Amino acid sequence: MAVTAIGKRGLTQRTAFSLLVLATAIVTIPVLFIIVYIIVNGAGAISWEFLIQPPSQAGKAGGIFPAIVGTLYLMLGALIFSLPVGVLAGIYLTEYARDNWLTRLINMAILNLAGVPSIVYGLFGLGLFVMAMHFGMSLLAASLTLACQALAMTITTSREAIIAVPREYREGSLAIGATKWQTIRHVVLPQALPGIITGAILAMSRAAGETAPILVVGAAFILPGLPGSPFDQFMALPYHLYTAAAHVPGMPKVTVWGIALVLLAVVLSFNSLAIFIRIRVRQRRFGL
Amino acid sequence: MSVNYEVLSNRAAPTSETKLKTEKVNLFYGTFQALRNISLDVPKQAITAIIGPSGCGKSSFLRLFNRMNDLIIGARVAGAVEIDDIDIYDKDVDVVELRKRVGMVFQKPNPFPMSVFENVVFGPRRHGKTNRHELAGIVEQSLRQAALWDEVKDKLGQSALALSGGQQQRLCIARVLAVEPEVILMDEPCSALDPIATLRIEDLMRNLSDDYTIVIVTHNMQQAARVSDMAAFLMMEEDRAGTLVEYGPTSQLFTNPKDKRTEDYITGRFG
Amino acid sequence: MLQRGASPATADSGLSMSLRRRWRLREKTIESWIFLNGLLAVVVLLGVLILLMREGLPVFLYTSPLKFLFGTRWYPVSEPPTFGMLTFFAATLWVTLISTAIAVPVGVGCAAYLAEVAPSKLRETVKPVVELLAGIPSVVMGLIGLLLLSPLVQSIFNLNTGLSGLTAAIMLSMMSLPIIVSVSEDALRAVSNEFREASYALGATKWETVRHVCIPGALSGIAAAIMLGVGRAIGETMTVLMVAGGALAVPLSPTEPMMPMTAAIASGIGNAVRGGLQYQALFAIGLILFLMTLSVNLIADRVLERQKRKFAR
Numbered sequence: 078m079a080v081t082a083i084g085k086r087g088l089t090q091r092t093a094f095s096l097l098v099l100a101t102a103i104v105t106i107p108v109l110f111i112i113v114y115i116i117v118n119g120a121g122a123i124s125w126e127f128l129i130q131p132p133s134q135a136g137k138a139g140g141i142f143p144a145i146v147g148t149l150y151l152m153l154g155a156l157i158f159s160l161p162v163g164v165l166a167g168i169y170l171t172e173y174a175r176d177n178w179l180t181r182l183i184n185m186a187i188l189n190l191a192g193v194p195s196i197v198y199g200l201f202g203l204g205l206f207v208m209a210m211h212f213g214m215s216l217l218a219a220s221l222t223l224a225c226q227a228l229a230m231t232i233t234t235s236r237e238a239i240i241a242v243p244r245e246y247r248e249g250s251l252a253i254g255a256t257k258w259q260t261i262r263h264v265v266l267p268q269a270l271p272g273i274i275t276g277a278i279l280a281m282s283r284a285a286g287e288t289a290p291i292l293v294v295g296a297a298f299i300l301p302g303l304p305g306s307p308f309d310q311f312m313a314l315p316y317h318l319y320t321a322a323a324h325v326p327g328m329p330k331v332t333v334w335g336i337a338l339v340l341l342a343v344v345l346s347f348n349s350l351a352i353f354i355r356i357r358v359r360q361r362r363f364g365l
Numbered sequence: 366m367s368v369n370y371e372v373l374s375n376r377a378a379p380t381s382e383t384k385l386k387t388e389k390v391n392l393f394y395g396t397f398q399a400l401r402n403i404s405l406d407v408p409k410q411a412i413t414a415i416i417g418p419s420g421c422g423k424s425s426f427l428r429l430f431n432r433m434n435d436l437i438i439g440a441r442v443a444g445a446v447e448i449d450d451i452d453i454y455d456k457d458v459d460v461v462e463l464r465k466r467v468g469m470v471f472q473k474p475n476p477f478p479m480s481v482f483e484n485v486v487f488g489p490r491r492h493g494k495t496n497r498h499e500l501a502g503i504v505e506q507s508l509r510q511a512a513l514w515d516e517v518k519d520k521l522g523q524s525a526l527a528l529s530g531g532q533q534q535r536l537c538i539a540r541v542l543a544v545e546p547e548v549i550l551m552d553e554p555c556s557a558l559d560p561i562a563t564l565r566i567e568d569l570m571r572n573l574s575d576d577y578t579i580v581i582v583t584h585n586m587q588q589a590a591r592v593s594d595m596a597a598f599l600m601m602e603e604d605r606a607g608t609l610v611e612y613g614p615t616s617q618l619f620t621n622p623k624d625k626r627t628e629d630y631i632t633g634r635f636g
Numbered sequence: 637m638l639q640r641g642a643s644p645a646t647a648d649s650g651l652s653m654s655l656r657r658r659w660r661l662r663e664k665t666i667e668s669w670i671f672l673n674g675l676l677a678v679v680v681l682l683g684v685l686i687l688l689m690r691e692g693l694p695v696f697l698y699t700s701p702l703k704f705l706f707g708t709r710w711y712p713v714s715e716p717p718t719f720g721m722l723t724f725f726a727a728t729l730w731v732t733l734i735s736t737a738i739a740v741p742v743g744v745g746c747a748a749y750l751a752e753v754a755p756s757k758l759r760e761t762v763k764p765v766v767e768l769l770a771g772i773p774s775v776v777m778g779l780i781g782l783l784l785l786s787p788l789v790q791s792i793f794n795l796n797t798g799l800s801g802l803t804a805a806i807m808l809s810m811m812s813l814p815i816i817v818s819v820s821e822d823a824l825r826a827v828s829n830e831f832r833e834a835s836y837a838l839g840a841t842k843w844e845t846v847r848h849v850c851i852p853g854a855l856s857g858i859a860a861a862i863m864l865g866v867g868r869a870i871g872e873t874m875t876v877l878m879v880a881g882g883a884l885a886v887p888l889s890p891t892e893p894m895m896p897m898t899a900a901i902a903s904g905i906g907n908a909v910r911g912g913l914q915y916q917a918l919f920a921i922g923l924i925l926f927l928m929t930l931s932v933n934l935i936a937d938r939v940l941e942r943q944k945r946k947f948a949r
Contacts, residue, residue, distance in 0.1 A: 086841050086844070087841070089841075089843060090841050090842060090843035090844075093843045093846075093847070094749075094753055094843065096745060097745045097746070097748055097749035097753060098749060099745070100741065100742045100743075100744075100745025100746045100749065101745070101746045101749045101750065101754070101762060103742045103746075104742060104743070104746045104762075104765075104766060104769070104813050104817060105762055105765045105766070107810060108765055108766075108768055108769040108772070109765065111772065111776075111780055112768070112772075114780075114784070115776070162673045162676050165669070165670050165673035165674070166673045166674045166676055166677060168670055168673075168674075169670045169671055169673060169674025170674060173667065173670060173671065173674070174674065182678055183674060183675065183677055183678055185934075185937065186677040186678040186680075186681040186682075187677045188933060188937055189681055189930055189933050189934070190677055190680060190681055191933075192864070192867045192871070192929050192930070192932070192933035193681075193684060193871070193926060193929060193930075194870070194871025194872070194873065194898060194925055194926070194929055195774075195871065195873055196871070196873040196898045196901050196902055196922070196925070197684065197688070197871070197922050197925055197926050197929075198684075199901075199902075199905075200687075200688065200691070200901065200905070200918070200919055200922040201683070201684045201687055201688070203905070204687045204688075204690070204691045204919070205683070205687055208910065225680050225684075228676065228677060228680060229677065232677060256659060256663050257663060257667075258662070258663050258666045258667075282771065285773075286771075286772075286773025286774070286775070286776075287773070288773065288774060288775040288873070288874045289774075289873035289874055289877075289898070289902055292902055292906075293901075293902065293905050315773055315775045315874075316775075318775050318776070318779065319775050319778070319874065319877075319878065322778075322779050322782060322783070322878065323778075323782065323877075323878050330783070333779065333783075337776050337779055340773060340775075340776060341772065341773075341776060344771055344772070344773055345768065345771055345772075348767070348768070348771040352764065352767065
């Protein structure tokens with residue numbers, strides 16, 4: 078049974094709702110179009126060689142293997158440097174912090190960290206990790222930069238996951254004589270784990286797609302091999318895509334779409350994984 | 366155990382004219398049956414109280430009359446609900462028009478977070494009145510009818526949320542009156558108010574019943590006895606579906622109930 | 637609240653004093669370590685600010701802040717170099733304004749549809765698509781703008797090049813949609829049902845309820861959503877770098893090629909001598925960009941706080 082209205086007001090309502098539907102279509106249809114377009118146009122470039130060979134002829138031939146590996150390294154690096162501190166910060170905010178000015182300051186900082194433009198993180202990484210700490214244009218510097226950018230997300234998602242753990246569990250544990258840290262370590266964290274993992278995956282997916290920071294901190298367009306240590310230079314998919322699309326004359330279009338497809342596949346599969354876990358956790362929580 | 370209810374004896378017996386009517390009405394939420402086979406005639410320009418233990422479907426029953434149950438996904442009505450002999454669940458009925466004729470006051474005062482003035486004119490504006498002068502007239506008249514005018518006439522531009530709870534509820538009544546309904550449904554309108562505010566609302570209801578048909582749901586039996594002309598007692602059956610146990614003039618239902626269950630309830634043995 | 641160091645009295649009987657002391661020490665150590673990590677967000681944010689100031693402010697020893705902000709000539713390698721960033725600022729302004737003008741009606745309309753009108757099945761289908769949009773990397777959006785949208789814009793507006801502020805703004809509007817949609821939808825959902833019921837009971841239609849009760853009730857939340865969208869548009873880099881055209885003249889029309897602040901940093905930083913004047917100037921632009929997004933975010937936060945205290949109960 079829907080609320081129906083008759084006459085002029087009914088007409089106004091129908092017109093208004095049609096406009097809302099139109100807005101929703103404008104949001105959704107281009108997304109689907111973009112994804113389908115990239116799949117259709119990029120599929121031609123995808124082959125085993127494309128995925129496992131290094132590039133040749135300025136990227137016009139050969140594959141993108143070092144870029145794929147570089148991106149995986151970056152995702153891992155960003156995760157290693159941002160997840161532990163993010164979780165600990167989340168624990169602090171939920172379990173230890175009192176409602177005072179410091180907590181408000183921390184929350185405000187988190188909020189604003191999320192809004193800092195990626196290029197500014199790039200400048201930060203360049204000034205701090207590349208220059209001041211002498212890591213150079215390296216995988217390490219880029220990972221640390223991306224980790225700083227991911228920090229807001231890992232803290233927020235950890236905090237939400239920890240808050241969601243029912244109080245009764247904590248009380249139950251404390252009541253049998255566990256210390257506060259034991260309670261957190263053995264009761265709260267295991268319960269919050271799926272939520273924390275979801276946040277971690279989202280942070281990795283974000284790190285995989287970021288271009289501006291690594292452009293500043295110094296990704297390389299073409300490297301013959303893989304980085305041998307954290308202090309080596311690296312290739313990465315998004316930077317490779319940017320250079321191939323914008324700076325290499327005579328680049329075959331199919332190769333460009335192919336790189337875009339691989340990047341999109343990495344990012345979106347991680348995103349879907351996170352969404353999937355979230356749905357599963359929610360279902361389990363409601364006993365479905 | 367005997368409980369004395371003060372039943373107002375100076376009330377004229379309700380006219381025989383029927384305003385609202387339900388016939389063998391059943392209400393389902395999905396597979397759950399909330400109401401079963403309720404048949405009831407609500408007399409015109411009188412106050413009809415619906416009483417019964419909590420969860421027996423009083424509010425659901427009340428919401429049949431302005432089709433507020435429509436807003437609940439999966440709600441389904443079988444049987445007839447009529448206003449002036451017109452079935453309000455008929456396909457051709459304009460719900461918006463219906464709700465204009467059948468106003469509703471809710472349990473918790475829920476003025477919009479706008480000014481007092483804007484709250485009262487919300488309905489009239491939706492129904493096409495735009496003339497500022499005319500609207501100002503409606504505001505004064507409605508607020509006077511709701512016995513709120515003297516208290517708020519100097520702060521019509523102030524936020525309605527600044528009023529006290531009782532004032533807010535009278536504002537909500539004024540907001541309904543501004544639409545010029547024929548019927549006013551009240552869903553435990555005093556449950557969130559203090560005793561003094563409650564008495565003011567009850568006085569107001571008595572005054573309004575000269576012009577309007579009022580149906581009130583209440584869990585407060587003293588209140589039902591004090592204000593209503595007719596009373597209906599609803600109860601849950603085994604499967605939690607609400608049914609009508611007894612319906613009749615308030616004086617009779619409270620002093621000389623026909624059904625044992627009614628007697629048990631009004632003497633406080635359960636519920 | 638949980639109690640600090642809550643330990644049952646019975647622990648005395650079983651545990652030796654030294655073990656209990658070790659426990660307490662461990663708790664204290666862990667607590668301090670967690671506290672330090674809790675501070676990290678503040679440290680990083682301050683660190684970004686300090687670093688940008690340290691690297692960027694020295695440029696004002698060479699050129700005055702006024703000249704830097706309002707100068708229109710950006711010639712970092714001429715002799716002597718001049719640094720005026722108005723060109724970039726104007727480009728950022730154009731791109732942000734137009735993308736917001738597109739994204740707000742579409743985003744809020746979509747949010748209103750999802751929150752108030754759409755059947756729940758449809759909503760559950762559309763929301764992942766919006767999340768999908770949020771997940772598409774900006775460089776991919778740049779690619780779409782570069783290869784698909786810009787030829788379209790070029791032919792529609794009959795331009796010399798399709799790489800223009802307008803093209804970038806259209807792509808940016810798509811990128812700020814997810815946040816506008818999701819924050820606005822949350823705001824609409826936070827409007828208590830009591831108000832909807834009251835409105836329906838007065839005989840308002842569904843649309844009238846959305847228009848006169850729900851949207852006004854969610855207004856500050858929607859405003860915050862818009863601010864967050866604006867923040868994204870100001871800070872977005874790759875898309876504008878690839879699509880906006882990168883011209884070094886003050887743009888007078890959105891259909892001109894232009895270079896927003898983020899693109900100026902991204903394209904200049906690779907060639908700038910470390911610690912040189914151009915390097916410092918780019919950090920100074922970064923500082924201004926940081927302060928711009930910071931204030932936009934702080935305003936959005938304030939507005940959101942206000943929303944929480946209004947139509948929700």
